[in-house]
Amino acid sequence: MINPFHFLKKVWLTIDIPCAAVFLSAAIGAVLLNFSGANPLDAYGALFQGSFGGMSALGRTLEKATPLIFSGLAVAFAFKAGLFNIGTQGQLLFGALAAAVAGFGLAGMPGWLHAPLALLIGAFAGGIYSAVQGALKAYTGSHEVITGIMLNYVAINLTDYLTNGPLKDDTPGNIIARTPLVMETSWLHRIGSFPVGFGLALIASLVVWWFLERTTFGFEISTVGHNSHAASYAGMNVKLIIVWTMLLSGILAGFGGAVETLGVVHRYQPGFNIGLGFEGITIALLGKTHPVGVVLAALLVGAMKAGSSQMQFHAGVDKAIIDVILALILFFVAADVLIRKILRRRETKGEKVLFSTGWSK
Amino acid sequence: MFQKYINSRCGIVRGLSFLVLLVILWSYFYDSAITEAVLASALRQSTPLALGALCGLMGERSGVINIGIEGQMLLSAFVGFLVSVWTGNLLFAVLTGVATGAVIGLLLAFMSVSLRIDQILGGTVINILGFGLTGYFYQVGLNTKGKLQSISLGPLQDIPLLGPVLFNNPPITYLTLVLVLVVHYVLFHTHWGLRTRAVGEHPRAVDTLGINVFLMRYTNVVLGGAIAGLAGSFLTLEAVGSFERGMTNGRGFVALAVMIFGKWTPIGSWGAALLFGLAIALQTQLQFGGQTIPHQFIGMLPYLLTVVVLAGFVGRARPPAAVGTPYTKE
């Protein structure tokens, strides 16, 4: 039914701009590296080796990409309903903490039950925190960006307090603010060097795609996102849908936090999840809010994070260069007009994505 | 009817301000030194927020969301610092900081007005770029030759309570107070402001009147950037005297909240910034006073308060109608 050649061409036409953006940014990054006295070839070589050179490097890349996929999906999901979930960070923290509590608090459970249960608890903790934001938006009209920023600060403070107070690890000799280790029954292991969490992230992105594209609820969400007046005309409960969307978005973020706790850190410790939620915004924008795009963008950023140590080790390059390159990539993906000029391609219809339509209407 | 709504809200705001004033007076008679210290600290902490909010609202009033205030502040703080190190001339350093902010503003305007990139994306680019560039190029061991010092305004300084708080400050703090008034005046009492607000509400209408929408947006975003540059200069050249990676610590984002809290008006934003500054200063004071409440609880109070206030009665703020949408000529 689908002509494979056409399909490939379509795929290429979708990813050529991001690919060009990556190369262009790498080139500019090389100039910067050269300017500061490092050898760009060595640097990029080491970066590549550290992220894809060998199974353990690959595993590390996947591991880094996993939470980014989740928070990227969370942001992208909310975007579909016209909501800018900047509160992903706080939701992720709560997810991570709740999963940790479930991980060390529920004793005597079999592994097949403990890990999924802890994951779910983490996911719902994030979801509920996010639903508060959604409810504030829907029923009081306060803008989700502002409440999101504020609730992030609240989340950081609250989790810091809990991990330094009631939930503090009381094993003798510990002085650090952190929770106890979660029980091994709740761990998400690796299969070879392939982290199970990454598999879950892939499944999640598949589910999100299916949900948005193929279900009536997905239809409702995107209707609200495109035209909330038409949505209420069509009998949809716009306010409730906003709350639900935020809940689900928060569940994705919380799930990411839970996977991080159960699969990587094995406890909750302040400072271990910094930035993972915020980076979701970057990932969602880079992936043009499409679930597949989110996975690819997360892999790219994950690879850069995973390879950065190798890069510094072998080429002596400050890791901050990665931020610069990432910003450039984002810029070029966004400013596809420039890339098109270089590639000499005309804009195709309906390709331009606008995420924000200003503050709430 | 809308008028009535405004009035009722003003009533609440007035009532609240009156209450705050009463508490301040009471505490002044209770302990004047501490009250002055807290208020001075509040004013100081509010300065970068107020400046950031002014930057945000210049952009938004002309229809451009600026979520990149954080990056603008950081980059100009950095450049201002570098210039101060190299030349030792603080005035020149402040000016270059301001210029840097303006240049980043130009970049934002280029992205959101000319390239018509999604505006939130453009701001995010600036934020990441700000962290990356300053992190990458910052070198340790650079030291400035000092920072901007307080200038006391002679006899005004002897007014009880107000004197030490308001009239004994370093230049950028004074400048902020002046800028709040200037931006208010420009927005609401000049033809430039009239056009700016019109562009933010209904760009096509303005276009049909022969006013250049792009130019209006460019200029406002660039001027806003300059103000954010001043906020950055405040951090390195007035408040601290040195640069640190990531030293803005989210002030650019809080400034956005402050702007919305202040309903996109300069004076309202300034009031909101003061409220934030006061909250931070108060939580410090509570710790000074030996409170045993975990400091995280006090630390999150201003943020919780914002959420409550937003949900309670500032929720239905009306943003400029065209904000966030790139303008295309037919």
Place this chain on the structure above:
Amino acid sequence: MTQQPLLELHGITKRFGDALASDHIDFNLYPGEIHVLLGENGAGKSTLMNIIYGLSTPDAGNIILKGNSVKIKQPRDAIGYGINMVHQHFMLIPVFTVAENIMLGHETRWGFSLDKKKASQEIQQLSQDYGLEVEMDALVENLPVGLQQRVEIMKALYRETKILILDEPTAVLTPREVEDLFRVMRNLTEKGISIILITHKLKEVMTIADRITVMRAGRVVGTTSPSKSSEEELAVMMVGRKVVLQIRKKPLQAKDVLLDVKEFTVSDDQQMEVLHQVSFQVRAGEIFGIAGVQGNGQTELALALAGLLPFNRGRVCLAGKVMPSLHPRVLMNHGWAHIPEDRQKHGLVLPYSVADNQILNTYHQPPFSSLLRRNKEVILVNSTRLIEQYDIRTSGPRNPVSELSGGNQQKVIISRELDRKICCLLANQPTRGLDVGSIEYIHQQIVRLRDQGVAVLLISSELDEIISLSDTIAVMYCGKIAASAPSDHWTKEQLGLMMAGYSPPPKSLTWGNRKLL
């Protein structure tokens, strides 16, 4: 008129992609005349005016002003030459005052400051000179449409206009306001201002025009004057074929009351009561037309009946059942259909495909959904059928509805709403802004439903539409039903006066809810 034309266009051509929007247009305008540009929607009138006003530049052709060839690249140039335009969608800033709107871009300054006082005086002077009265300090968003238009005209006068372009100015006005407007226009031409009036309403053309230029599909079909041609001739020139201007329908055979609205009271979103105890009944097989000037509560009545605005008090019975609450989905399940006033705001999701828009409110029902899953195949098949049945011009069911013309967009809504089994139809401004062909089609569909026994509630500010379609006509004024009576009891003049709040009602009418005689 042998004098030199004020404005001449020679061979103006403009392409959008492959489509020719203007095809070698020649046009001229003499000082002090009202020159009507007549044509269907999409005939290229607006494109032409945008070219004169500098909003777009022609690919070829000359603009000659007072004998000199000029280039108009942007509105600023046009304003400089004394050309001003009142757009169909007003170019006013809703949150600004009247005075601010008028002086925007042409401000009176005192140093850096705005000299609001002086500007107000100047505007006051203008409004006295031209007999245009409006409160200087009112916010534009609080003004009725007629006054907003006045502000637009004053904007032009404030810039010392010589050529005034009015784009579909009467679309939103009452007959009385239209009269007012025409009076003002005459006033202006007496003072030497030339007016280009864009419209597709034939009757107005006959009363106001000095000369008429008819456009069709980007070309000028001909130039004439009211004395030289009849309405029918103009219609043929405009549409290119003969059109039936009268609607034929069977005599009324009203049966049971299907829609019964009692003491319905509604507040708008700023908590102001805009609808006061409105009661009426619509029977099966009846078209109940509500006439009225925009802003007298029709919009809120429609929104509240459709469940999009909460109502304060009152009771609504649909097909004999009291509706406990009004919710779009509950209403739909009881056989309610709604053609909304603002089709792009309420009726359609523009980026969605035609197919998705056609199931916008039935998406959750089988066969379009089973459990949670959307049945894309069924949705497409459904759409293909509807596209054919309702003659929607589109490249396919997957085509985004934003790429369709206004008439076809409305057909998408109609195909969605009328394809169900319905007992009651609320049609609010169903033909606003559409071309003659689409209007005709939609009128036919409404009459077809009536003949099938559906109760139709028609709200329109087009008096002709109300008169020709309705079996019963009610007039809304200031949030109340001022009067209602069978359509043959009304004359057009009476209706017009009632809509403007004047004059006692005709005999044997009700006043409010009270029988008068």
Place this chain on the structure above:
Amino acid sequence: MCILFRKLIIVLFFVCLNSVVIAAASDCRKKEILCVGLVTDVGTVDDKSFNQSAWEGVQQSAEEIGTVIKYLETRDPKDYMVNISLFAENDYDVVVTVGFGLGEATSQAAKQFSDVKFIGVDQFQANALSNVAGLIFHEDQAGFQAGALAAMLSKSGVIAAVLGTNLVPPVVAFKEGYVSGARYINAKIQVISTYHPGGLAVAFTDPEWGASTAKQAIDQGADVVFGAGGTTGNGGLIEAASHSEKYCIGVDTDQWLTLPAAHPCLVSSATKRIKEGVFQLIQHAKESQFPSGNFFGEVGLSPFHDFDNKIPQYIKEKLTEIHMGLRNGSIKTK
């Protein structure tokens, strides 16, 4: 432009392919060369704080005993293990890990790479491993001395402390020592102190807050400011420097050398001699006398520099007395 761009892509592609086979510098395999790697805590190597001090110790070893050195900065705490392993796998002999946060990763790595020696700065060793030396400090003692100095210098009877977050144990230890030290001198002294209200991400990098807070304290009478919390504390020190007649006390290293802007007020710093401790341990490793378990580094006050002749003799004597007392245990910090 287009062709150029394609060329660029091709070049970059081959570069990536080729560079996969880059070999690591293999000098470290040789027995006679001692390779020392350092892994920072989250932050940079030039943080004017513990990362920098430790790195200076490593640098000293390169200069004086000819070690081959390299550092890796940690951006994500989850990379602790990765970064440590990178050194171990490249045949480094000694790995310095900086900060209590790396404790767990260090002991894990020590078990995995038993022939590599680890120096864990600020890492208390509850169970000694043969190839790990935890370089730890009595921060409370340093804080105690700072507090005593502050109390003796203060004329107003109010002294202040501007601190990082209480999530980090050394900061808490500094603070508690500071308070007890001040009380030891003057039981009625008022110590006003505050932790940064934000989380770990910002608590040590917010000089503006530090400065404002110091000002707030000074405005209510504090005349000595102790800044303990990375650049947040530095902000407090610089602020105090801009007021006349105020003193400030730095932390961790001798901040006279790292923070010239604070010279007008900086009497001393409550130091942990991380640099010296790290260097000593590397020396031990070189001489194959690497200790295991806990290795206590020196703490104390740094020299007074320009303030040396302004500080009365009795204060100096008292400080010496306290220093000795703390050492022999006759003075307790709690």
